[in-house]
Amino acid sequence: MKLSINRKLILNILLFTVMIGIIIFVIRDSLGDIFTELGRTSLPVLLGVTALGLVSQVIEGYTIKNIAGEFNPQFTVRDGFFASAYATFYRVITFGTGSIVSEVIYYHKKELTYSEATGTSALRMITYKIALMVWALVFLVIKSSAIQAHIANGIFLVLAGVLVTLLIISSLLVLSLNINAQVLFVIICNRLFKRQKLRDIVDQLNNQVYSLRGAIKTFIRDRNAVIRVFCSNMAKLVVWYSLPFFILVKDYPDIDIWLTVALISFTVILGGVLPAPGGIGGFEFVYVLLFRNVVGKVDAVSSLLLYRYATYLLPFLIGMIYVLFNKQRQINHEIKEAKKEVND
Template sequence: MKKEEGKTGVGSVLKKSVWKLVFLVIVIIVIWLTLKDSWEEIWSELNHTSWKIIAGVFSLSILYNCFDGIAVAKLVRNYAPGFAWQDGILCSFYYSFFRVVTFGSGTAAAGMYYVNKKGIPVSASLGIFTLNYTVQRAAICLYFIFGFLSNYGEMNHQYGGYQKEMILGSVLAVVTVAVLIIFCTYRPLHKKTLALARRAAQKDTQREKIDEWEEKAVLVRTEAYRVLKNRKLLLNVIMLNFLKLSMWYFIPAVVFQMLNSPKLSMLMSVAAMMTALSGVIPAPGGVGAVEFVFVLLFTPLVGRTKAASGMLIYRFSTYILPFLFGAVVVLKTQVLSKRKEEK
């Protein structure tokens, strides 16, 4: 029996080692696939860019994730006061990796998984990350509106033809925020949804699963109410979202060497409009929405050539760089997890 148990133990260790190796290979393949189509042109652009600009852009990119992580940590600490600030920042980089790997669909799930490894239950993290996303969408909408109004004359002159898209983008943002808040807090919606699920359930296992969902719905509502009632916390998280967005919105000004320009506020407002409208203005086939809208909106201000080169650096600093840092965090997390299992 002891020999058989020993063999089983060795087999289990070998299986885990193989899966870790497979995971590492998958990460490397994903990184290669992400960079292969754009690395050559991005690398060429970086080579022709001043190291001071590159350092500034990279610093802003990292600061974005730092502010984002602190906002996550603040929400988590409202539930678990012992949650470390650095874990919030690492969590931000962690789901930045999965945002690329899953094309945005697995971002929240990755964040929930990371904090779950730190002892935060899934039911609580669901409410936390839903609210975090809700505040982010609200901040994007407000930033765009404030930026547009503060530079109304020039914004209306340059981009008056996109009034319908601006209104649609703002309406979609407001509707998204409202739907997410209702999803987290509206008890009658939960009850009706679960009642319909119970009627459709035919097996005991399905009914047991619905009971689990009901318990989770109660916990999600509790966590949502806890955050929404804490006005100081909400204000802090909104301010952190404004700060993190400002880091990305500063990047075009750094790239175009216009930090001391009187047009700085205008450049940041255009960057805010780009984020708000990237899902509204249709992009030609084969071109990313953000990249297309970046060139479209910045061309009237700096010319098409500068706008196109600036877009490459912006794309790298806001998309690929956090992804690469996130890959390091993912690999480190896997290594630490393996060591704990071995102990």
């Protein structure tokens, strides 16, 4: 028994050390530009951006609470707040590969089954995507001339981005709500894909769809929860979309708030559609492309880095503190257990 405890303790210490190393590498190489920009930012702007970032995290916590709370009524806004930060932390240190898995594990630790946890994660993504589409269409009506002025065929590209998002959501919902569609999907995939690796991916997707079916059926029974989740997603995007205006208005007092809000809404939709040259992220490429015609390239890049701080780095830092605190507490507990075994 003592050997197993010592092995577990050594493994956790090793994982803790590796995690610290990855964090240092990511902060230095991947997030270094954001920290540099934070050092150049005035205190009032920095505090305001931080406050908006925290508000959006609280709203996200409320959103997750209303979804996960359908399966575990004890799930709180605080749990949802840290769920988002936890997933963001692992998305950063695993370079995008571990976000969903970590989120599901977090929900499972909060007494959701793996099926309910997977469904909660999928519902969170779907409701967020719906809010993105709604705001993009609203601002396309209000500021269609703005996107057309900055990108050739901009209206068509925004509509294409909305259509792609709609197809993804519709496919998931059809497969989840219609068992015959799911069976047909599996049959077609099994005929098309002969390699075991591809079939494993299909099986994994099939399990996720199955989990999503149960989650959707449970979730849509509570219409008030559906409304609350939709409204909270819309509200979170309002906070996110107000960030560029807040960042730029000090140096550009005449800037149009509706223009900046519309441009960031289009950026989010187009970020996944337009190809990005030179390895630049799609979101970053579109953001600079749209905002440089309004405030110049230098200020566009500066505002982009502050936007990324509020929506990406800040949740990462919160998640990092949460993970390291819990990992340290776990190691301390195992040290006590090891000492107890030795004394016994």
